[in-house]
Amino acid sequence: MAVLLELKGVGKAFGATRVLEHIDLAVEDGEFITILGPSGSGKTTILRMIGGFTQPDQGQILLDGRDIAHDPINRRPFNTVFQDYALFPHMTVAGNVGYGLKVRGTANAVIKQRVGEVLDLVQLGSLAARYPAQLSGGQRQRVALARAIICQPRLILLDEPLAALDVELRKQMQEFLKDIHREIKTTFLFVTHDQEEAIAMADRICVMNYGKILQLGSPTEVYYRPHSEFVARFFGDNNLIEGVAGDRGSVATPIGTLPCAADGTEPAAGAKAFAVIRPEAIRIGNEPGANTVVAGQVSSVNFGGAATVAVVDVAGVPLRVKLPSRAEGLPLKVGDRVQLAWRTEDCRLVAA
Amino acid sequence: MTAKPIEADRIWRGIALLAAYGLPIFFILLPLCGFLVYSLFWVEGTELHYELTLVNYRRFFTDEIYVPVLRQTVVLCLEVAGLCIAFGYPVAYFLSGLKGRKKYTLLMLLLVPLLMSYIIKMYAIRSILGGNGFLNRSLIALGIIDQPLTFFVFNLNAVLLTLSVLLLPFAILPIFLSLERIPKNLLEASADLGGSNAQSFFRVILPLSLPGVISAATFVFVLAIGDFLTPQMVGGQSGFTFGRIIYSQFGTAFNWPFGSALSVILAAVVIVAILVGARFGGEKAGVHR
Structure with a gap:
């Protein structure tokens, strides 16, 4: 153009x-x-x-x-x-x-x-x-x-x-x-x-x-693919997990070292950084194709119309998970222990 | 227990109502009705007859003096209104274009004359306009004229100029207010759509300030037509207005019923002027609602 x-x-x-x-x-x-x-x-x-x-x-x-x-x-x-x-x-x-x-x-x-x-x-x-x-x-x-x-x-x-x-x-x-x-x-x-x-x-x-x-x-x-903390926070209810950037787009966080998709805009190794994961990119249970799996405990389940948002506590870090709602309700209760999984390309790294 | 405050409430509301309606009725409507009634009496020599008659009104319409003087006075006051708008509009426009404190300081300065005594202002203007006054002497000193000009000395022109000068603040204020109310983004929109400054003025500002212009004109006209002191002081022999005739009926002629009749007629003219102003002003302003 x-x-x-x-x-x-x-x-x-x-x-x-x-x-x-x-x-x-x-x-x-x-x-x-x-x-x-x-x-x-x-x-x-x-x-x-x-x-x-x-x-x-x-x-x-x-x-x-x-x-x-x-x-x-x-x-x-x-x-x-x-x-x-x-x-x-x-x-x-x-x-x-x-x-x-x-x-x-x-x-x-x-x-x-x-x-x-x-x-x-x-x-x-x-x-x-x-x-x-x-x-x-x-x-x-x-x-x-x-x-x-x-x-x-x-x-x-x-x-x-x-x-x-x-x-x-x-x-x-x-x-x-x-x-x-x-x-x-x-x-x-x-x-x-x-x-x-x-x-x-x-x-x-x-x-x-x-x-x-x-x-x-x-x-x-x-x-x-937000390039900054501001953009990541501005678009809705992103999960931002604070940590320190490592090599090749990974980030060391309280819930483990998370691999992230790199596109050249991420902070240098050793800098403070956020891992950014959209709530709808997270799956419950270990799905095929997922590269990252963490375990946690459901702390709340909120029905919100088309989507239901569950907050899962992973080693003290609350992660929001957005799931399509169902009429009969989701098979999730507060207190359930679940596994959360996402693909590396759904996790972005931005400077803190 | 609960009934008492309500009762007190009702009493207060009654008093407020009485004040709201009572004051205008007692101090405006009743005196006006008094005039109306008085205008139906008649005078013979120095004796007042309390009998209802239309002889005063008949005299107004049949005598060859009064109707022409009224017409002349109305024309004069329209001219005053015209002059005040012509000079007041640019001033108001300039004022509304100023920013911040400067705007309101200047506005206050323009309104200061309103606080000054009417008589003092009149004497000041007399000393400017007189045959040997400031204006004539300046013109002679500048070599523009050899002899003092007489066309603004103690005649109707002097009345016209004096009234215009005195009433100018009454024209500036409503026009200024109506200009202030025009949202600035309408001018941005006009320019955005390709309008030049002149086009923005004639197509947007002027039409939107018209209600202010009309109320300014109504204001000035009504104030001018009720004035008898100005013509008395700067009008001389030829500057005769309707206000002066009424004044002479109450003063020298001592014919209160006829004076009342003339007053009622003048009041009718004023009411018509206000209604016309409200009609046109309202029509223009109605668009905003």
């Missing part, structure tokens, strides 16, 4: 607080890239710099090889879906959606036709004459999206657009945004603090914290 937009050495400070440290990021043409991080990680600042709402102190933002970091907002071929939508309250849905064409001096007949097309695309055709105050949250969201895509921007910036919606609606909108992305084939840059949302939507996830990019990769990569 061709690179659409490239951030090179971008840094930003607000007063004495450094919010971004030397960010390098290439956005590929047509992809759905998500910047994921907790609040204060600098993710929104990146989006606002690309949109032109703030300027970087250092570095370049390259579009077609030209630095646009200090171009005015209205000269950039990008459009934004704002967190609280920022719809114009005095304009109808059609007025809001057509605004970008209107200010470009497009003929009214063309605007009308394009607004119709885009509203049909976001399934709001029948609400063109309504005002934003007369719409539900999900509808406003779609108006904001329609308004951002009508000018056919090179890149659409989405600043936590689903944060204000309730869970059910958020799931629907995630699907909907993905559909629209497939349909119009424009590059989407999506900012969120919700890791499930990032996993569900993105082609690539860029995990950030403290103004730095910690890991960039596909959802499966950042989910299964």
Whole structure:
């Protein structure tokens, strides 16, 4: 894929607080890239710099090889879906959606036709004459999206657009945004603090914290192969077992020396490290194909819908094991002695 | 035991209700009704007749002085409102663009004149506008004119300028508040969609600040039309307004019933102005709800 937009050495400070440290990021043409991080990680600042709402102190933002970091907002071929939508309250849905064409001096007949097309695309055709105050949250969201895509921007910036919606609606909108992305084939840059949302939507996830990019990769990569303790902890309920790194990706822990999959990002031998094992990668009982087997005692079993989570105490280290639930219940009781097994490639090593 | 606090509660609520409704009724509505009743009496020489009649209203509509003066006064006050908006809007816009403490310090400075005595301000303006006043002398000193100009000396123009200067803070404040209420991200959205600064102003800021402009205009108009002191002091012989006529009916002419009738008519004009303002302002503001 061709690179659409490239951030090179971008840094930003607000007063004495450094919010971004030397960010390098290439956005590929047509992809759905998500910047994921907790609040204060600098993710929104990146989006606002690309949109032109703030300027970087250092570095370049390259579009077609030209630095646009200090171009005015209205000269950039990008459009934004704002967190609280920022719809114009005095304009109808059609007025809001057509605004970008209107200010470009497009003929009214063309605007009308394009607004119709885009509203049909976001399934709001029948609400063109309504005002934003007369719409539900999900509808406003779609108006904001329609308004951002009508000018056919090179890149659409989405600043936590689903944060204000309730869970059910958020799931629907995630699907909907993905559909629209497939349909119009424009590059989407999506900012969120919700890791499930990032996993569900993105082609690539860029995990950030403290103004730095910690890991960039596909959802499966950042989910299964974290490169740092932060990423390992950020994606759900990973088991992190503290120890000291040994040779060739192994780690000495209180439950024994565990072999881990190495991909060149693990800490040097002798450094403090964590063995990271996803709870769903652990099997009960010694299964064929498993390379690591430990023994422990069940300390709790919690039914959680589709999955049941058992906590097994292995030599004082609690390990979470996630198993598919069954109607008749799992054959596990608190106090049972069990064997836990996993494959070497499911165990990752990160620096502590 | 439990009944007592509830009983006390009810008494307090009754007192609060009485205050909420009683005060406006006693101090605003009843005096107004007094005017209404008084306007239906009539005067012969110096004698007041307590008989109900419409003769005062008939006089207003048939005499060739009053309706034209009212019309002239309404036009004057509309001009005052227009001037206040024209000068107040840029000031309010500039203010709302400032940041932090500077904004509110400057706003306070602009509102200081409101705390000053009306009479002092009027004398100050008189000494600026007079035939031999500051303005004329400055223009002569600058060599722009040879003789003192008279078009703003003790006439209707002087009233227009003075009222505008006095009432300007009443225009700035509501416009400033309505500009402050516009979320900043709407401007970001406008620029994001390709709008220039001018387009953002005319398509987003101006329409959204219109409720403030309308309430500013209503404010200024209502305050200006009720004023009789300003025309009295800077209006001279030709600067005659409706307020001055009412004043003379209560003062020199000593015809309280006719003065009351004119007051009722003025009150009707004010009420219409407020309703029109509320109608347009509400229509624009209704979009936000």
